[in-house]
Amino acid sequence: MADQEDDIILSELDDEALALQMHDDLYDGLKDEIEEGVNILLGRGWEPYDVLTKALVAGMTIVGIDFRDGILFVPEVLLAANAMKGGMAILKPLLAETGAPSVGTMVIGTVKGDIHDIGKNLVAMMMEGAGFDIHDLGINNSVDAYIDALKEHNADLLGMSALLTTTMPYMKVVIDTLVENGIRDNYIVMVGGAPLNEEFGKAIGADAYCRDAAVAVETAKEFMERKHNQMAAG
Amino acid sequence: MQLPDATTLTTSGLAASGSGGRILLIACGAIAREVLAVTEANGWDHIDLTCLPAILHNHPERIAPAIEQAVTKHRNQYAQIFVLYADCGTGGKLFDLCKKLGVEMLKGPHCYSFFEGNAVFEDRSKDEFTAFYLTDFLVRQFDAFVWKPLGLDRHPGLRDTYFANYEKLVYQAQSQDDDLDRKAKDCAARLGLKYERRFTGYGDLERELIDWIS
Numbered sequence: 001m002a003d004q005e006d007d008i009i010l011s012e013l014d015d016e017a018l019a020l021q022m023h024d025d026l027y028d029g030l031k032d033e034i035e036e037g038v039n040i041l042l043g044r045g046w047e048p049y050d051v052l053t054k055a056l057v058a059g060m061t062i063v064g065i066d067f068r069d070g071i072l073f074v075p076e077v078l079l080a081a082n083a084m085k086g087g088m089a090i091l092k093p094l095l096a097e098t099g100a101p102s103v104g105t106m107v108i109g110t111v112k113g114d115i116h117d118i119g120k121n122l123v124a125m126m127m128e129g130a131g132f133d134i135h136d137l138g139i140n141n142s143v144d145a146y147i148d149a150l151k152e153h154n155a156d157l158l159g160m161s162a163l164l165t166t167t168m169p170y171m172k173v174v175i176d177t178l179v180e181n182g183i184r185d186n187y188i189v190m191v192g193g194a195p196l197n198e199e200f201g202k203a204i205g206a207d208a209y210c211r212d213a214a215v216a217v218e219t220a221k222e223f224m225e226r227k228h229n230q231m232a233a234g
Numbered sequence: 235m236q237l238p239d240a241t242t243l244t245t246s247g248l249a250a251s252g253s254g255g256r257i258l259l260i261a262c263g264a265i266a267r268e269v270l271a272v273t274e275a276n277g278w279d280h281i282d283l284t285c286l287p288a289i290l291h292n293h294p295e296r297i298a299p300a301i302e303q304a305v306t307k308h309r310n311q312y313a314q315i316f317v318l319y320a321d322c323g324t325g326g327k328l329f330d331l332c333k334k335l336g337v338e339m340l341k342g343p344h345c346y347s348f349f350e351g352n353a354v355f356e357d358r359s360k361d362e363f364t365a366f367y368l369t370d371f372l373v374r375q376f377d378a379f380v381w382k383p384l385g386l387d388r389h390p391g392l393r394d395t396y397f398a399n400y401e402k403l404v405y406q407a408q409s410q411d412d413d414l415d416r417k418a419k420d421c422a423a424r425l426g427l428k429y430e431r432r433f434t435g436y437g438d439l440e441r442e443l444i445d446w447i448s
Contacts, residue, residue, distance in 0.1 A: 075385025078395050113363045115399035139399055140363070165325055166343050166359065195294075195325035 010037055015044065023059035027066075029079025031086040038087045048094035056087050057129040064126075064214040074118070081122055088129065102133045104224040107149040108159035109137030111170040116163035119193060119213075123159060126213040127220060132157075143170075143177045150187060156227065157220055160206075162193040172204035179205070188223040190216060235274075235283065237266055240374045248285035250308060255282035257447065258311070260304050261318035263288030264371040265345060265439065268408050269318060272440050278447055282312070288371065292383055294323030298331045305335050316446055318439070320344050340442055345369060348438040349406050364401040366427060370408045373418045381424070393426060402428040408436060 010033065013021055018037055025033040034056070041051045063080045066072040072080075108124050110117050117139050128134045135153045137145055150158060158178075162168040171191050178184040184205075191206045201209030207223065210216035238248060243263035250258060257278075261269050263285040273281050286304065290297050297319060305315055317332055317339040332339040342348040346367040347355040372379055381387055384396055403425060405418035415431055422429035 073385070075389055075392055078385075078392055079389060082395075113360070115364055117399060118395065164343070165321055165323065166356075167363075168325075195323055197325065200325070 011040055015041070015046070019055045019058075022055040023062055026056065026059035026080050026083050027063055027072075029076065029083050031083040034083040034087045035090060038090050042090075042094070048091045048098060049100050052088070052091050052095065052129060056084050056091075057126070060084050060126065060129065061214060064212060068212060068214070077122070078118065081125060084129070085125065088125070100131065103131040104156040104220065105133040105135070105153055106157040106159055106220065107135045107137060107146065107153060107155045108161070109141040109146065109149075110139045110161045110163075111167050111174070112140055112142050113170065114162045114164055114167040115139045116193075117161070119163070120159070120161040122213040123161070123192065123210070123216045126217050127159075130217045130221065132220065143174045146174050147177065147181070147183075150183075155187060156224060157188045157190060159190050159192070159216070161191070163195070165195045168193060168196060168200070169204075171206065175205045188220070188227070190219060192216060235270060237270060240371065241378070243285060243371075244288045244375050244378050247287040248283065250282050250284035252311070253282060256280045256313045257282070258308050258315045259283045259318050259443075260301065260308070260315060261285050262291065262322070262345070264291055264369065264375075265318060267371065268349075268436050268439060269443070272436055272443050276444065276447070281447065284308070288375070289378070291322065292379060294325075297322055297324050298327040301328060302331055302335070305337060316443075318443075320348055338446060340439065342438065345439075346406060348442070349408060349434040349436065350432075351434075351437045362404075364399065365404045365430075366397070366400045366402070366425065367404050367406055368418055368421060369406050370411070370414055373405060373414050373421060376417070376421045380421075386424075397425050397427065400425070400427055402430055405429070405431045406434045407431055408434060 008021060010018060010021060018040060022034060022037040025037065037055060038051055041055060042048065060080060063072060063077055067077050106127055108120060110120050124134045124136050135149055137149055146158060160171045160174060162171065175189060178187065189206045190208045190210050191201050192210045196209055198209050208219045210219050235251065243266050247263045248266055257280060259269060259281060261283060266285045269283060284304065286300050290300060301317055301319065309315060315337050317337050319328055320340045320342040321328060322344050328339060340348055342352040349369060386393055403422035418431065419429050
């Protein structure tokens, strides 16, 4: 995708061509070009939200699809994510200023004993890009850390991640504690990580198992829509 | 028996010799050398060994289907088959498969655990979850299993994305080998981690094999 990269001057492209070029640049993990593209679009009067969704999230969605299809691999996805992070760092303060409504609030973190946060970070970034407020607890979280954060941030969703078969059972500890405290139904619980599957998600009482970041975003949106509909129905 | 080199064990594994042994061990290529050492030390000449490509370690979703194929292929030629894999990231799928096929497999989550001894490893892992482990084989094949698959040969800047949460590299040594010790130390330096060498020998691998075969 980057064969002609040296010849392209981003500022000379029209809006549509620039957005498409940014999809390519994200795919190729070109952080500097993404930051430049974001600044150009903002300079042309684009709303921060439009830059986020039409240039960054749309580009990252292509990355996600090609990862799922085995065309891209983890290193390339990480480079793309790093480029997107660069663009989001510019947009975040502007989005906060414009007061874009939050789709929902999520507390996310890897479970106790697990330090593998690559998948969790990708999910957090894509959720943020989709308009969710994210409270990322980082790695190695105890049940108390999750519950305290859920209460503190008045969260809608809890995301738990684990890479190891030895740490994934801790997700059940967290869910069981939510049940014991009578607050399980207050939260949509989503779980993910390489050794997990649908069956495990059901067995531990999660609302959903999400196999990748794109699925996590779609699942979270669906659950939030259902929640709003239920509240509207009274 | 002469084993192929580590690169061949990584990519191709080892075919069964078909030398008339009554028991077949189907092992991960990454533990071929250690399995052979145990069988030779015990004088088990009724044992045959076949190995799946060790690189399946990086693709755990492919392990159970490969084991099923290997057991099905060989089961008529041997009185008994043992699977020398632990769970190895299959999330219980290998356990379910072995139960269905009626064959034994190794206990524990992975080779780092059974080399150290499952009980010891479990106990230690409560405080040592920031350790990155390498065995003899993985030290020899560090580039093929870690450096290249993570893209660090092409994008060294990604190192901290992968390893910032780790604190140390623990080399679980199955053998006394100064060259491997030096190489493991170099692996730790390349990953930006502190280094610790820990001699494990063959741990539960040897104990379980003796329980099964003797």
